[in-house]
Amino acid sequence: MRILRLAGRRLAASLPTLLIILAGMFLLLQLAPGDTVDALMAQIGGGDAAFAAEMRRFYGLDAGVPAQLWNYLSRLATLDLGHSAIYGKSVATVILERLPATLLLMVSALSFAFSFGLVLGVIAARRVNRWPDTLISTLGLIFYATPSFWFGLMAIVVFSVHLQWLPAGGLSDITRSLSGLAAVVDVARHLVLPTLTLGLIFLAIYLRIMRASMLEVLSLDFVRTARAKGLSETRVVARHVLRNAMLPMVTLIGLQAGTMLGGSVVVESVFALPGLGRLAYESVVQRDLNTLLGIIFVSALLVIAINFLVDILYARLDPRISAEE
Amino acid sequence: MTGPTRREMLVLGAGAMLAVPAMAQETPRRGGVLTVHFATEQRILNPSLQASTGVYIVGGKIQEALLDLDAEGRPVGVLAESWESAPDGLTHTFRLRRGVTWHDGRPFTSADVQFTAMEMWKKILNYGTTLQQFLTEVQTPDPHTAVFKYSRPMPQGLLLRALPDLGYVSPKHVFETGDIRQNPANTAPIGTGPFRFVQYERGQFIIAERNPNYWREGMPYLDRVVWRVVGDRAAAAAQMEAGQILFSPYSSLTIADLQRLGRDPRFEVTTRGNEGNVRTNTLEFNFRNPVLADIRVRRAIAHALNVPFFIENFLGPFAKPGTGPIPSVSTDYYPGPDVPQYPYDPALANRLLDEAGQRRGQGGLRFALRLLPAPWGEDIALWATFIQQSLQQVGIRIEIVRNDAAGYLRSVYRDHAFDLATGWHQYRSDPAVSTTVWYRSGSPVGAPWTNQWGWKDDRIDALIDAAATEVDPAKRRALYAEFVRAVQTELPLWMPIEQIFVSVFNRRVRNAGNNPRWASSSWHDTWLAS
Numbered sequence: 011m012r013i014l015r016l017a018g019r020r021l022a023a024s025l026p027t028l029l030i031i032l033a034g035m036f037l038l039l040q041l042a043p044g045d046t047v048d049a050l051m052a053q054i055g056g057g058d059a060a061f062a063a064e065m066r067r068f069y070g071l072d073a074g075v076p077a078q079l080w081n082y083l084s085r086l087a088t089l090d091l092g093h094s095a096i097y098g099k100s101v102a103t104v105i106l107e108r109l110p111a112t113l114l115l116m117v118s119a120l121s122f123a124f125s126f127g128l129v130l131g132v133i134a135a136r137r138v139n140r141w142p143d144t145l146i147s148t149l150g151l152i153f154y155a156t157p158s159f160w161f162g163l164m165a166i167v168v169f170s171v172h173l174q175w176l177p178a179g180g181l182s183d184i185t186r187s188l189s190g191l192a193a194v195v196d197v198a199r200h201l202v203l204p205t206l207t208l209g210l211i212f213l214a215i216y217l218r219i220m221r222a223s224m225l226e227v228l229s230l231d232f233v234r235t236a237r238a239k240g241l242s243e244t245r246v247v248a249r250h251v252l253r254n255a256m257l258p259m260v261t262l263i264g265l266q267a268g269t270m271l272g273g274s275v276v277v278e279s280v281f282a283l284p285g286l287g288r289l290a291y292e293s294v295v296q297r298d299l300n301t302l303l304g305i306i307f308v309s310a311l312l313v314i315a316i317n318f319l320v321d322i323l324y325a326r327l328d329p330r331i332s333a334e335e
Numbered sequence: 336m337t338g339p340t341r342r343e344m345l346v347l348g349a350g351a352m353l354a355v356p357a358m359a360q361e362t363p364r365r366g367g368v369l370t371v372h373f374a375t376e377q378r379i380l381n382p383s384l385q386a387s388t389g390v391y392i393v394g395g396k397i398q399e400a401l402l403d404l405d406a407e408g409r410p411v412g413v414l415a416e417s418w419e420s421a422p423d424g425l426t427h428t429f430r431l432r433r434g435v436t437w438h439d440g441r442p443f444t445s446a447d448v449q450f451t452a453m454e455m456w457k458k459i460l461n462y463g464t465t466l467q468q469f470l471t472e473v474q475t476p477d478p479h480t481a482v483f484k485y486s487r488p489m490p491q492g493l494l495l496r497a498l499p500d501l502g503y504v505s506p507k508h509v510f511e512t513g514d515i516r517q518n519p520a521n522t523a524p525i526g527t528g529p530f531r532f533v534q535y536e537r538g539q540f541i542i543a544e545r546n547p548n549y550w551r552e553g554m555p556y557l558d559r560v561v562w563r564v565v566g567d568r569a570a571a572a573a574q575m576e577a578g579q580i581l582f583s584p585y586s587s588l589t590i591a592d593l594q595r596l597g598r599d600p601r602f603e604v605t606t607r608g609n610e611g612n613v614r615t616n617t618l619e620f621n622f623r624n625p626v627l628a629d630i631r632v633r634r635a636i637a638h639a640l641n642v643p644f645f646i647e648n649f650l651g652p653f654a655k656p657g658t659g660p661i662p663s664v665s666t667d668y669y670p671g672p673d674v675p676q677y678p679y680d681p682a683l684a685n686r687l688l689d690e691a692g693q694r695r696g697q698g699g700l701r702f703a704l705r706l707l708p709a710p711w712g713e714d715i716a717l718w719a720t721f722i723q724q725s726l727q728q729v730g731i732r733i734e735i736v737r738n739d740a741a742g743y744l745r746s747v748y749r750d751h752a753f754d755l756a757t758g759w760h761q762y763r764s765d766p767a768v769s770t771t772v773w774y775r776s777g778s779p780v781g782a783p784w785t786n787q788w789g790w791k792d793d794r795i796d797a798l799i800d801a802a803a804t805e806v807d808p809a810k811r812r813a814l815y816a817e818f819v820r821a822v823q824t825e826l827p828l829w830m831p832i833e834q835i836f837v838s839v840f841n842r843r844v845r846n847a848g849n850n851p852r853w854a855s856s857s858w859h860d861t862w863l864a865s
Contacts, residue, residue: 043750044741051783052711052740053377054387054461059779061461068516096378097537098522107537159567166573178577179570184540184561282565282574284538292538297741 017318024314031310032086032303036079039299045071046095046297053296069095082303091307092300096292101304105286109308111181112285114197115277116270118205120263123212128259130213131220132247138225146217154214162207162280169203176202179282204281208274212266219262223255230254256327264320268313361845363556367863369844372571372583373541373562379521380535382503383455386462388585388612388836391500391855393541393562397438398526399857400502401429401448402495404611408666408851410495414443414504414527418495424488424806431479435550437506438531445475450507452483454515462768463501466493488804490811492667496764499611499852529555529859538564549859556862572596581841581863584854585612586653588839590713594651596839606653606835608848611764612855613662615830616718617773619747619756622789622827626693626702627754633826635687636755637677639729640722642831644679649717650834657833659819660770662762664835667808670816675823677831684729693730701730708735709743709758714834719757749781751789760784760830766815771799774822790827 047065066072073081085092091101134146170178177183182196227233228251236246275287286305293302375389382394401415412418415429435443452473456463469489474482483489504527509520524532529551530543541562545555563580565571572592574580576599588596597604618636622628646654655663658672688694693701704726708719723733733755738746747756763769772778776796778785798821802814838854840847843864850856 042742043738044743044745046741048744048749048783049741050378052744053375053389054385059782061459061464062781064459098378098517104537163569163573166570166577170577170579171573174577178574178579179565180563180579181539184542184563279567280570282539282563282567282570284536284564288538288566295739295741 013322016321020314020318024310028307028310029083031306033079033083035303035306036082036299037075039294039297039302040075042294042297044297045069046299047071049296049298050095078299082300086307091304094301094304095298096296096301101300104289104301105304105308108284108286108289111283112271112274112287114201115204115208115274115283115285116267118201119208119212119274120266120270122205122209123216124259124263126209127213127216128220128256130217132224132252134217134221135224135228136247138221143221147221150214150217153210156210158207158211159276159280161210162203162277165203165207166280176200179280181283204277204283207280208270208277212270215266216259216262219258220255223258224251227251227255253327257324260320260323260327264317267316268309271309271312361864363845363860363862364865365556365862366558367556368559368561369557369858369861369863370579370581371560371562372575372580372587373564374566374568374571374583374587375585376538376564376566380524380532380541381505381521383451383505384459384515384521386460386500388855391852392584393543394503394524394526395528395855396530396560396858397524397528397532397543398503398505399528400499401504402498402502403856404499404851406850408610410499413857414448420491420494422806424490424804425485427483427485427489427491427494429481429483431481432550433479435527436548437509437527438525438546439506439509441506441508442478443504443506443527444478445473445481446478447504447507448481449473449475450511451504452481454510455505456501459515460501462497462763465772466497466501466768488806490767490804490806490808492808492811493765493767493803496667497768500763500855501768528857530557530560530857533559540564551859554859556860557858560858568592575602575839575841578841581844582847583839584836585609586712586834586837590649590651593653593837593839601842603840603842603847604837605840605848606837608838608850608853609836610664611851612836613664613762614759614834614836615657615660615662615762616714616832616834617756617758617760618722618829618831619753619758620788620790620826620828621751621754621756623751624704624754626691627704628789629691630826631687631691632693633829634677635684635691635729636726636731637826637829637831638680638687639684639731640725640831641679645718645721646832649721650714650832653837654714654832654834657830659823660760660762660773660830661766661815661819662833664833665762665764665766668766668812668815670819674816674820677826677829681729688729688731695730699730700732703732703734704754705752706733706735706755706757707743707747707753708737709756710737710739712759714832715757715759718832722755722757744783748783748785748787751780751787758784766818767803771803771818773828774818775799786827788827790825792821792825792827795821795825 046069047062050065094101094104097104130146134143137143166178169176177200181200188196233246233250236250271286274285275291278285278288290302290305377389379385380390380394382390382398399413402410403413405411414432416432417430420427431445437443457467457470469485469487470483471486472484506525509525510518522535529546529549531546533542533544535541543560545558565574568589571583572588575583593604596602620627620633626632642656659674661668663669688701695701706719706722708715719735723735726733746752760773761769772785774786774795776786776791798814798818802811805811805814838848845862845864846860
């Protein structure tokens with residue numbers, strides 16, 4: 011019950027932010043030259059003026075900007091996200107279709123980055139300034155410095171074109187119809203390269219944070235006490251250090267959930283995955299206001315939800331935090 | 336006896352056998368899935384409502400047009416079996432194929448043709464609305480005859496050449512109720528074609544399967560066609576190499592990848608099968624800028640650009656110098672290169688600019704111009720940079736202003752906020768379809784790819800109008816030759832480069848590129864070698 015109340019309060023506090031973001035985006039997009047009918051014309055290679063006027067009427071662009079904004083917000087009040095110009099169906103449907111792929115990619119990349127970042131960070135901290143630390147830190151630097159599109163393309167060239175181990179793109183093998191376990195394995199195989207590509211950059215960040223955090227906690231008094239108690243080094247690290255060192259990592263997850271939604275545009279394009287990032291990019295190029303605002307709305311909700319979960323996680327990791335609330 | 340002797344026949348036969356690749360001798364194999372690169376995902380898939388290659392590449396396999404083009408580029412019947420035209424050009428009669436059924440089992444009749452022509456081609460279809468503006472009615476004396484009535488003469492050549500693209504038929508019983516544009520069949524098309532629509536996942540793929548009741552006996556050979564939506568060009572090339580894509584149409588890969596795959600024996604990189612999809616690179620002048628309204632300045636700019644050098648070093652073998660708005664592949668209307676041309680001559684360019692009173696000032700600069708390149712196609716970006724550097728040599732400073740697609744169209748064709756613009760002009764089988772609009776005055780402000788230059792020439796307007804309704808093919812040809820000569824002299828815009836789209840085939844794909852609009856056509860005879 012307390013959690014629900016907390017959630018409600020959080021949501022209410024984010025409402026004004028959400029409203030400002032949506033209205034701001036709406037107005038920002040008005041500044042971009044051209045509307046969705048111009049984009050349609052570019053896409054189909056031309057048409058006459060009567061056609062353009064008819065399409066503007068069809069998309070409701072003949073009303074003024076304030077009227078369009080008012081229409082949008084009043085529809086949003088009833089949770090109606092409107093109609094997508096490029097997809098010809100309701101924005102809610104379009105986003106729901108894309109959400110699974112985005113979440114799948116995001117969750118797998120985050121868990122990959124988090125778990126490997128954690129392990130590598132711990133190893134680096136325990137062997138600080140010796141060769142495992144140097145090796146891990148150098149690798150981290152390389153991952154962090156490499157642009158993800160290049161990583162993705164190189165991964166495709168090596169693993170798909172030359173070795174032919176993994177598929178080069180898409181979410182599943184569409185030339186065959188699979189079901190059950192075979193379908194799950196198929197999707198998993200398709201996700202290996204995108205997950206690695208998206209995850210590696212975040213992995214680099216996590217391992218550096220984890221290493222620094224571990225080093226800091228290892229120097230604290232309670233660790234000396236634990237050692238003085240005669241606990242083994244493994245037990246000290248696992249029971250006492252790790253739990254405290256994790257706090258910054260959990261913070262980072264909350265912060266990066268949003269980045270990952272946007273940062274996956276590149277990965278989605280390279281691997282031809284049907285995610286929210288590519289949808290947002292297309293909506294901008296096609297000036298599809300409804301879809302873009304819908305995505306922003308859903309992304310904002312997603313980020314709010316994740317940060318809420320992170321807060322709960324804080325409380326579990328460090329009971330002092332919830333006591334203060 | 337005037338025919339060849341037996342000996343000559345033998346020689347000819349041997350020559351023919353050498354010329355025809357061995358694959359043509361093989362018997363088609365049934366089965367297999369053709370995977371196709373789909374880079375230009377569209378809002379709808381219905382070619383009766385939207386004329387664009389991005390629609391034909393999918394919808395053209397599911398729905399069929401009255402006509403298509405044969406290997407030599409001549410109109411050949413598909414849903415129409417034969418046709419005749421009255422000498423006055425006001426009546427055109429099409430006899431329709433019998434025994435054709437829609438994918439949902441209903442019979443195809445002249446009512447479908449009438450409905451599509453009046454409600455879709457005339458009212459909604461881009462370019463169709465212009466082509467059919469004088470269509471008054473379509474009579475259906477019986478289920479297998481459609482009679483097109485026009486209020487102004489419609490040249491038969493124009494109609495027959497336009498219909499392979501602008502003549503796709505949709506089922507009346509599906510579209511007659513409700514808003515045509517909102518009909519779910521626009522993204523789940525129902526047609527008469529060799530492939531039946533199965534599934535469309537936006538941003539991912541489209542699947543169509545063999546139509547077992549197709550009217551061509553024993554066809555199609557393929558079990559399925561799968562279109563993969565891949566926006567990233569480099570990733571698409573990798574998918575071709577990995578065998579996940581067997582065909583990439585319409586120059587969708589990078590120029591570097593096209594050249595690289597062209598050297599790989601597994602692939603064929605060719606313009607074959609795209610002869611009907613020609614484009615020319617444009618250089619558009621804004622006459623609202625008084626500097627550019629001077630014909631000497633426009634000619635000087637043309638003379639300052641070394642087109643053959645640019646083509647050789649940047650575009651490679653798939654482009655050649657253009658000679659005017661009607662490209663050389665248009666066998667019926669190409670007037671030859673013997674019209675005013677503007678070869679590279681920097682000395683002449685400098686002299687013309689001096690004569691126009693645009694003398695060099697500080698730092699050798701004469702004046703500055705904004706150049707807006709269209710965002711489609713790598714070649715346009717290269718061409719814009721080339722223009723910038725070439726014009727620097729004759730004392731013109733160019734500022735390149737880049738926009739995305741919607742922004743480009745808005746800035747150039749509605750706001751007229753440009754001095755120079757460069758993009759593509761697409762030639763669609765006949766100059767009246769989408770070429771003369773670039774020159775005809777009177778297009779409403781905002782209509783893309785039309786004369787928005789602030790330029791008007793009564794004689795050229797009259798030539799365009801006369802040619803559009805001239806029913807005598809020889810006179811029509813002469814009118815277009817005169818038109819090309821006039822616009823090459825006045826130079827309201829310049830079309831110095833001619834390009835045919837490039838296809839990349841995996842060599843397993845057979846019967847590929849066997850007509851001039853192959854990527855758009857129905858693929859009923861396409862098959863895959865094992």
